[in-house]
Amino acid sequence: MSLGYAEKLSYIEDVGKVGMTEYFDPPHVLQEKVERLAMLLKKSKHLVVFTGAGISTSCGIPDFRGPKGIWTLQREGKALPEASLPFHRAMPSLTHMALVELERAGILKFVISQNVDGLHLRSGIPREKLAELHGNSFMETCSSCGIEYLRDFEVETIGLKETSRRCSDNKCGARLKDTVLDWEDALPKKEMNLAEKHCRMADVVLCLGTSLQITPACNLPLKSLRGGGKIVIVNLQKTPKDKKASLVIHGLVDKVILGAMDVLNMQIPPFVRIDLFQIILTEALSIDKKYVNWTLRVASVHGQKAPLPFIKSVEVSFLDSQDYKAAILDKEPFQLKRRTLQTKSFEMVLKFNFSDGCGCSSTEINIPIDFQVPADCFRLDRDAIFQKLRETAIQDSCCGQNAVIEKKTILSPNSEVTVYAIITNIVRYNKTSKSTEADSLSNGDVKRRIDRENGTETSRKRSKGRKRKSKF
């Protein structure tokens, strides 16, 4: 059974206590508050950010409490909002990426999230600087050895139950469990302890898009007060902790954060998503040894039965081999069986059609095949390859760039396994050559920025905006 994410998340908050009226600070007040926030961030020695559903609303993930939030609609018996993208393709918001930049700049020390969408990890916040208090829909863990597995598909259960996969550590092999809490589950101790420790150390706890109503998580920011720390709350609704805060900003989180980044003269980095898949070529010689019966399979790296949600279909064709018939693999498992002459080498072209994402529709990968040459096995430096792929994707402003990161052979059945890394999404937040899903979902500021890039603002500001750190 697969749960919709609205159901998955429904454990998070109690519908009864909803205070859903939204407040917006008038523009001049907002501007002054944004500048105060920027100064607090600049001077901060140990910034902790505490996030809730409100920072993911521009990612195509509906909010819970606003007038069009899940709870409100549910209570009024109305239909729940359709997500503009499937959950597994949700993209980080401008705010998620701004946090990544603040972390890289050494300002942000720790992120505490109540969201289960996994977008902080996806966006690039290091695992050790993140506490996901309610779990992560894409994460499973081994309860025996503790290894965490971040998947590209939604894990099928919630409530810390066993999933259908096992730990891939050879010495372990224990059953994996999901990480998303159900109503009765206590908050994870390890994450809570870390979160608490960082809140005690914090001189600023910035609460973004959370109504601060779920205990005990909502009391974490208060831990900073004893050591002289300050609380800043950015949220459209009032919260029960407003009285304890040094600064309360009623505005859209993306808008406030973009404003603060502007004041700090910091850029919001593009989001680049890399996914992995493997091509498995299994071969068996015919009895007369003249032919090879082979099977090509495009599969997930997460195990034989795992889904491959970012690929919609694979079109197979053959270069310079008109006698080999083309094929369309349009459902999982993506698999093609053929019988060809053992002595004849050929080249296959695989056209990958992507499922919903940033707008890039497909990419092609060429695969030369020669059954007479044994495969060479290797394992390359992943991080170096990822880095290079990111750089090219940012330069090209489109997806599909790919590279082999590993090749291995299996003896029985006799197979060659090639692992690929592929860019499946790129989103820019402050400069764009083409419209992306995230742009159209964000509030007006993204457009304002594009106009600025196009030259409607002064050159002083433009050159300021161009200053980039070469982080990628």
Ligand SMILES: [Zn+2]
């Ligand atoms: Zn294990």
Ligand SMILES: [Zn+2]
């Ligand atoms: Zn794309």
